[in-house]
Amino acid sequence: MQNSFAYFVDQLINGLTLGSIYGLIAIGYTMVYGIIGMINFAHGEIFMIGSFVSIITFLILGMAGVTWVPLALLIVLIVAMLLTSIYGWTLERVAYRPLRGSPRLAALITAIGMSIFLQNYVQLLQGARNKPMQPVISGGVTVMQDQGYVVSLSYMQMIIIVVTVVLMAAFTLMITRTSLGRAQRACEQDRNMAALIGVNVDRTISLTFVVGAMLASVAGLMFLLYYGVIDFFIGFLAGIKAFTAAVLGGIGSLPGAMLGGLLIGLIEAFWSGYFTVEYKDVAAFSILVLVLVFRPSGLLGKPDIEKV
Amino acid sequence: MSVTTASGIDVHPLDLRAMLKEAGITALVIFALAAALVGFETTDIPGGIGINTRFDDVAVVVALGFFGRIALILLRVHRPGPVLIGAPVLVVVMLVMLLAQSLFGPETGAAVQRFLPFQDPVVLWGLLFVTVVIGIRAYLSRRHIASEESAQAREERLDHFAAQVQHAARFLGPALLAFALLFPFLPAANRHLLDIAILVITYIMLGWGLNIVVGLAGLLDLGYVAFYAVGAYSFALLATYLDVSFWISLPFAGLMAALAGVILGFPVLRLRGDYLAIVTLGFGEMIRVILLNWYEFTGGPDGISGIPRPSFFGIAEFSRSSDNSFHDLFGLEYSSLQRIIFLYYLILAMAMVVNLFSMRIRKLPISRAWEALREDETACRSLGINPRNTKLTAFGIGAMFAGFAGSFFATRQGFISPESFTFIESAVILAIVVLGGFGSQIGVVVAAILLIGMPEFFRELQQYRMLAFGMAMVLIMLWRPAGLLAHREPTIRLFGRGKSLESKS
Helix, strand or coil: CCCCHHHHHHHHHHHHHHHHHHHHHHHHHHHHHHHHCCCCCCHHHHHHHHHHHHHHHHHHHHHHCCCCHHHHHHHHHHHHHHHHHHHHHHHHHHHHHHHCCCCHHHHHHHHHHHHHHHHHHHHHHHCCCCEECCCCCCCEEEEEEECCEEEEEEHHHHHHHHHHHHHHHHHHHHHHHCHHHHHHHHHHHCHHHHHHCCCCHHHHHHHHHHHHHHHHHHHHHHHHHHHCEECCCHHHHHHHHHHHHHHHHCCCCHHHHHHHHHHHHHHHHHHHHHCCCCCHHHHHHHHHHHHHHHCCCCCCCCCCCCCC | CCEECCCCCEECCCCHHHHHHHHHHHHHHHHHHHHHHCCEEEEEECCEEEEEECHHHHHHHHHHHHHHHHHHHHHHCCCCHHHHHHHHHHHHHHHHHHCHHHHHCHHHHHHHHCCCCCCCHHHHHHHHHHHHHHHHHHHHHHCCCCCCCCHHHHHHHHHHHHHHHHHHHHHHHHHHHHHHHHHHHCCCCCHHHHHHHHHHHHHHHHHHHHHHHHHHCCCCCCCHHHHHHHHHHHHHHHHHHHCCCHHHHHHHHHHHHHHHHHHHHHHHCCCCHHHHHHHHHHHHHHHHHHHHHCHHHHCHHHCEECCCCCCECCCEECCCCCCCEHHHHCCCCCCCHHHHHHHHHHHHHHHHHHHHHHHHHCCCHHHHHHHHHHHCHHHHHHCCCCHHHHHHHHHHHHHHHHHHHHHHHHHHHCEECHHHHCHHHHHHHHHHHHHHCCCCHHHHHHHHHHHHHHHHHCHHHHHHHHHHHHHHHHHHHHHCCCCCCCCCCCCCCHHHCCCCHHHHC
């Protein structure tokens, strides 16, 4: 069975779905790193909060009697993006802005502290147990059949991939065409220079966090829909893997984050499919170490030259 | 526009609209933050999850944010008057309500307490504490103290305080040690207290070990618990497979952990600080995942049980019925407490070894190189220090001490499983080092007692422990990025430039 082509295609589909989710989270890491040079360790928690806001909104809509799936999905998407982005904004405002200009390690320790805080905050408020949800979207189409092995592409997977592609397109347009994107790129190149020519640096950094949190909340919603169960701890592993994706693609590079996300998703899916499921996390971490040791600038990143 | 009064304090005119707008925005943000996660609670019901509402809590949180912000604005513009009235009133009201049961008797008290915004006493006491802090700040700003102090002046004052504490540590340290030595024989010491003390000292030892890596060498290690795990599993596996005693495997466990440190450190120590942190975190998780899944060798999630207890240096056993038992050897009555007291002294001695080591090594060239690397790697490189090898020694030595602590943990518990070696443990140890101030030995002791001892005493705090950890890490970094009791003076300076404590002694 493992030798059939169909099995391969199945893993490919799984990997692309998973990779889309990682890619959406990885963009948040890479954007923040690009603009203020810090690893926003709490970004995984923002993703987790996104999925919690989504499940709560689904439950409320269920009680309110909104049962038409597309409408419900749209409302959940908007609510999750809105509320989660405020978490991202507050995170930057409260924890990171006062530390701008301090050593990198101080900022990283703050981020770890925020990550622990947010995890336990959600655990205290929502309980430590798994939160299962009934599947909202079921069914799918059969892609191919080979030696009795049926490969199907579920509607859920299609939605995840399509939404990711649409969001990526919108996001790329925002970065390349709008004034916000221009300000963002300017701050990334040289914050002082950008401030001199009238870019509001603080606002741009805030908006970077807001946009990153929005994408992470969409990833959270996808995760909830795809796996059907969440808990307060999902942000930790997903965060590390998305960070690995960002590093693999070249931290600071936006297309790199998406590429890295897809690669990590594919590697994880094929590793689970052909080797052992248990060690899939080890695979992700090994890649992180290998990339950092042999190609610290990642696949699409620019090498980081240290000047004295 | 501001007016300077005779006392030299700026009094800004109060812009009521701006103040209300600012407080209103704060309230709005808090409402958005709280709306979903506080306002609704997911609950388990048969066949799925249901939802409860907690709108009253959202209202209270929003109101607190609104008035808290107003209080802070008033302090900022030096008009503490309303705060000085409001804060004490609030404190008294809350105290009366909190203690209502003992003041008015259980029935009336319960009726009064029904009006409390939250039912959880810890949250209420926390709120009370914050109110008191704001009140004290208002009082201080009225007395024209602090408040407008420049950031640099504050930093200098805190640094001076930290230096004083470190100076006092020379007397405080021996006093603490004497107390620790006498502790098991104090009348108050019982089994429960001794257990807590052993736990706290284990963390002090881990903190001191990590302090070498983080404080002295400046390498942020987020996977320290991995070496603790290596030490624990080395001893546990040796003892259960090969029947090796604790005393023989102790050095071996340290060696294994140091080896693990060197092997893991070798490829990654040339990375820049924050990358290194993430990679060590990845390594920590990898070791845990391997322990969890290598079922045939490590027992996987079941862990290893039946790990032998330590003997009295191989001379005597701590058991009631044995040919050479400890109480017979010394002609004492048998007591189960004897083993606990022995374990207590064992960990105390091990911790003191780490302490002594890290105090003495500061005088050696290797430690000077660590400190220099921490401050400026490029300069060190140009002076001919090999950064990787130097860092490797710090990493390996830190790992070795974690390995020792790990085998003590295994022999004390008698049972270990990968559950005990999660990232959270690493974060706790790091929090102890960070809160204590990087490189400060006494700071680690204070932080370990606060972070490990306190929640053990107050069981109600247990569920808030990690929340408080996270918050404390953030607040300390914001308030004083160098650590609470940090006094990051290099151990030695050229030509006594800038007087260090050391040169005075």
